[in-house]
Amino acid sequence: MFFKKPRKNLGFIILSAVFGFMLAIQFQSIKEPVERDTRDMWQLRDDLKKEQETQSNLLTEIRKYDQILETYKTQQNKNPETALERTLGDLKKEAGQTDVKGEGITITIDTLFKDELPGQEIKPISPELLRRLINELNSYDADYISVAGRRVVNTTVIRDINGITKMDGYSLREYPIEIKVISKNAAKLHNRMKASSTDENFAIDNLSLKISDTQKNITIPAYDEEIRTNYLHPLNMDKGGMK
Known part of the structure; x- marks a missing residue:
């Protein structure tokens, strides 16, 4: 029993790192130059509605990844390698790294x-x-x-x-x-x-x-360039990281 636990924890750590990577990508948006705001009231209302829809979509994404994580926790005792491989495949698809x-x-x-x-x-x-x-x-x-x-x-x-x-x-x-x-x-x-x-x-x-x-x-087609992760850093296990 003492030899299997680190293996499970390692899989959990890898999956958590992947989730952090995906959430960072989800919250990045297409870059736009700073412009002077000349919108009227109706345009502002329309933009507010779109922002609310975006926020709702982000919350939906977060709930989806929470469900995936819970599923992985449930399955890792049965077959952690298969669960991790399936989850990584789903995340690669969401990140655009596979043809759809x-x-x-x-x-x-x-x-x-x-x-x-x-x-x-x-x-x-x-x-x-x-x-x-x-x-x-x-x-x-x-x-x-x-x-x-x-x-x-x-x-x-x-x-x-x-x-x-x-x-x-x-x-x-x-x-x-x-x-x-x-x-x-x-x-x-x-x-x-x-x-x-x-x-x-x-x-x-x-x-x-x-x-x-x-x-x-x-x-x-899949995205064939390197995905930028400028704001991601390795998990510091000595400062509040998972053990």
Whole structure:
């Protein structure tokens, strides 16, 4: 009995570290530049509603990981290796480190007018416009998103570099841009996007937004870059850590 206990504790410590890693990722958001707040009352109310939905989603995620941890505690006496392996697989999926397939929609961003208008050049999609679209999809219960074949995760950075919009360092300068979205309730996501006025914001920038019907088998690739964990540090076992 004295030789098995450290093995169980080690598995529990590893799982706890993974949970800390996942929660840190969940609480990081897509970076946006500081802007002067010019929103009116209705915009503030709409933004407050979205923030409340985000908070609710985060609480749901925390409860989910608590349930996973409780399940692991229950199963570790029976087969700790299998329980740990299954949990790690689920967490990798949530972190975007595996390909995912499911029901969803495809959104195509293209130029509204194929030829340049007099005095108006065709510009890349702006980082702000793309971030707003991704945030809107997340508020409509999108589970997984890819842009131009690249996975969007919670640490994804979208910004302008020398006049070119880049997502995690990859340029988004060519149209059309295809966005794939998987959701547990694809029909609801489709209906809400169809009823949205987001396409009007794209039209202002001479861009069109086409939303497909729901599709059964959408594949979104895994995130192929290193996930940044700048705020994570090894557990100090001498200062209040688990023993």
